[in-house]
Amino acid sequence: xxxxxxxxxxxxxxxxxxxxxxxxxxxxxxxxxxxxxxxxxxxxxxxxxxxxxxxxxxxxxxxxxxxxxxxxxxxxxxxxxxxxxxxxxxxxxxxxxxxxxxxxxxxxxxxxxxx
Amino acid sequence: xxxxxxxxxxxxxxxxxxxxxxxxxxxxxxxxxxxxxxxxxxxxxxxxxxxxxxxxxxxxxxxxxxxxxxxxxxxxxxxxxxxxxxxxxxxxxxxxxxxxxxxxxxx
Numbered sequence: 525x526x527x528x529x530x531x532x533x534x535x536x537x538x539x540x541x542x543x544x545x546x547x548x549x550x551x552x553x554x555x556x557x558x559x560x561x562x563x564x565x566x567x568x569x570x571x572x573x574x575x576x577x578x579x580x581x582x583x584x585x586x587x588x589x590x591x592x593x594x595x596x597x598x599x600x601x602x603x604x605x606x607x608x609x610x611x612x613x614x615x616x617x618x619x620x621x622x623x624x625x626x627x628x629x630x631x632x633x634x635x636x637x638x639x
Numbered sequence: 640x641x642x643x644x645x646x647x648x649x650x651x652x653x654x655x656x657x658x659x660x661x662x663x664x665x666x667x668x669x670x671x672x673x674x675x676x677x678x679x680x681x682x683x684x685x686x687x688x689x690x691x692x693x694x695x696x697x698x699x700x701x702x703x704x705x706x707x708x709x710x711x712x713x714x715x716x717x718x719x720x721x722x723x724x725x726x727x728x729x730x731x732x733x734x735x736x737x738x739x740x741x742x743x744x745x746x
Contacts, residue, residue, distance in 0.1 A: 558734070562680075567725065567736040615680050627672060627687035627729075633680040 526552045526622035530631025537608055537638055545603045545634045547618035554620035557601035558628075559593060562615040574601045608638040642666050645726050645737035652744050658713040660740045662726030665707060673700050673711045674725040676739070682725075685711070716744045 527550040537543050547557055555576045560568040572588075574580040574595035582588045590612075592604040601620075605612055617633040644663045652658050662671070673685040686693050686700040688709065693700050697716075702709040713720055721744050726737040 567738045568682075568727075569736070570734050617680070617682060619682075626684035627670060628684050630674075630682040630684065633682070635680065 526550075526620075526624055526629040528554070528618060528620055528629045528631040530618055530634060532634055533632060534635040535637070537636070539609055539638055540607055542604055542606045543608055543636060545605075545616055545618075545636075547601050547603075547620070547631045549599045549620055549622075549629075552620075552622055553598040554601065554622075555598060556621055557595060558619045559591075559601075559603050560617050560619070562617065568617070571603075576601075605636065608636070610638045612636065613638045641738075642735040643726055643728055643737040645740050647740060648738065649741045650743070652716050652742070654717060654744055654746050656716050656744075658716050658720075658742065658744075660711045660724050660726075660742070662709045662711070662737055663707060664709075664726075664728055664735070666728065666730055666735065668728045669731045670729045671702055671709050672727040672729065673709075674727055676723040676725060678722070685724075713742075718744045718746050720744050 529548045531546050557574045559571045561571050562568050571586045572580045572582045574593045576595045576598050580593035595601040615635050618631040619628045622629045646661045671688045675683045675685050688702040697714045699712040723739040723741050725739045728735040
């Protein structure tokens with residue numbers, strides 16, 4: 525079945541630094557990638573939608589200058605958290621439509637801790 | 640009012656029990672998804688529904704479009720079914736996620 529590989533699985537970084545998270549579709553072309561954030565004990569929140577070759581669409585309240593999304597190829601989308609602060613600590617996960625029976629394939633998630 | 644309401648929030652069952660998780664929604668949808676999130680965080684899509692009923696192994700998902708309601712059933716539950724189950728709606732241009740049902744199956 526369709527697989528989305530997400531790296532890193534976890535990362536700890538210092539305040540003020542930037543962190544890049546990659547989601548790669550391994551056996552299908554992901555023209556669209558959805559990026560979500562999940563705080564502890566809360567549900568998923570859609571942050572942005574990236575489309576290959578065009579600018580990402582951000583949900584209301586999500587700072588586009590802080591959460592940089594790039595979707596330069598049909599198999600790779602990246603989310604960069606710039607100038608990270610402790611309040612950015614969260615679980616970030618991506619998903620892509622895969623035209624299969626289940627509709628969407630999710631990455632394994634990245635747990636970001638900013639210290 | 641939330642667009643998606645799940646119940647129950649928490650559920651503990653003995654191994655072998657039949658389990659039902661409910662999802663009610665208030666918006667028009669193009670599809671409804673049931674997702675499974677394991678303690679480590681990874682998410683697996685279980686079902687995508689726009690009508691009727693689907694079955695996959697011990698899992699059954701149903702949807703009633705007129706009543707705006709979906710159920711996820713687990714037959715012969717097993718400890719490995721312990722996870723958070725999330726109902727997610729796709730309206731065509733928006734996603735709405737339920738807060739999840741945390742299921743614990745005790746051996």
